[in-house]
Amino acid sequence: MVLDTLLTENRACVVGVIDNRLSPGKKLLGVPVLGTDADVSRIISEFQVCGFVVGIGDNWRRGQLTQHLTQRFPKLTPFCTVHPRAWVSRFAELGPGTVVLPGAVVNAGTQVGPGCILNTQCSVDHDCRLGAFVSIGPHACLGGEVRVGDYSAICLGAHVIHAVSIGQATVVGAGAVVVKNLPDSVVAYGIPARPIRSRTVEEPYL
Ligand SMILES: CC(C)(COP(=O)(O)OP(=O)(O)OC[C@H]1O[C@@H](n2cnc3c(N)ncnc32)[C@H](O)[C@@H]1OP(=O)(O)O)[C@@H](O)C(=O)NCCC(=O)NCCS
Structure with missing residues (x-):
């Protein structure tokens, strides 16, 4: 891809x-x-x-x-690469090495750090802050002003409501709905999403 x-x-x-x-x-x-x-x-x-x-x-x-x-x-x-069928606001910033896949949307005021992957048809709304080496899964959706720490993954189809902060090295499981801040280094899923267990930053999750 x-x-x-x-x-x-x-x-x-x-x-x-x-x-x-x-x-x-x-x-x-x-x-x-x-x-x-x-x-x-x-x-x-x-x-x-x-x-x-x-x-x-x-x-x-x-x-x-x-x-x-x-x-x-x-x-x-x-090298930062953006699929021509993605849409990145001219008021958004993408870090070096970040990849934006088809159908992804990045709205105004958002800053995406280096080495991130914004996957197929994900949506990152206004004024979000994504750290380094973050991934946003296919069809995942971040509301406005969401913060995601370095190495964290918002997996397939997960939703994060506006102004929530997600720590570093945290994995939000597929289909979760995050309505409260999440700490560093946890796996969280469910509706509403709750931390299920801790994890280390190098632990595989795919
Ligand atoms: C959260 C995740 C990382 C796995 O976490 P884990 O702690 O290793 O979980 P396990 O696979 O050991 O499953 C443990 C239990 O949680 C459940 N579970 C796992 N992921 C879940 C999720 N996202 N939502 C609800 N329940 C989930 C499992 O069904 C299992 O339940 P059981 O004990 O009743 O059988 C993974 O399930 C996930 O959501 N991955 C998304 C990957 C993705 O987005 N891939 C696309 C990349 S392009």
């Missing part, structure tokens, strides 16, 4: 895909697979790569890889 968005937006010259599970020489959506993590250095100099997008859904893993790449190759820039 990230690659499809990059290609459809057609703002960057996409030279290839780096993937540890796909064989070099194969193609993904018509784009050649150039190698694995072990080949990154060679690929960057061979193709004069100046930017990248990390296509990993898990917030912690996406953040770790982004930080590793920017520390190891300081001239590389995380």
Whole structure:
């Protein structure tokens, strides 16, 4: 989906895909697979790569890889890509490396941090603040002035009413309705959403 968005937006010259599970020489959506993590250095100099997008859904893993790449190759820039069928207000801000997928809406006054994923047809209303490496799932909906801390995930179809704050590294489960603030590092779900258990930031949730 990230690659499809990059290609459809057609703002960057996409030279290839780096993937540890796909064989070099194969193609993904018509784009050649150039190698694995072990080949990154060679690929960057061979193709004069100046930017990248990390296509990993898990917030912690996406953040770790982004930080590793920017520390190891300081001239590389995380690239922000917005699908032409998404709608981002000109009064909203998107951080570097953030991806906005088809049908997503980001309204005026909202600030989205670096490395976030705003998934298919999600809606982020006015004056929200999303931290770094946050994900908003398909059809999830944030009211105005909602805050979401770093690495938190608002999963498939969850709703968050206006002015609620969600801490860092918290996962709001599919279909939840959040009507009160949630702390850091919990899994919460249900209507109304309640913290069900604690979690660690690196714990997989997808
Ligand atoms: C919340 C979530 C992360 C799992 O949390 P978990 O603590 O690991 O939960 P488990 O899978 O162990 O399930 C524990 C119980 O909670 C229930 N449960 C899990 N997620 C739930 C949810 N979102 N709403 C209501 N109940 C839920 C399960 O049915 C199970 O109930 P049971 O004990 O009666 O069988 C996951 O269910 C979820 O909602 N993931 C969303 C993923 C997503 O959005 N993917 C799309 C990405 S594009």
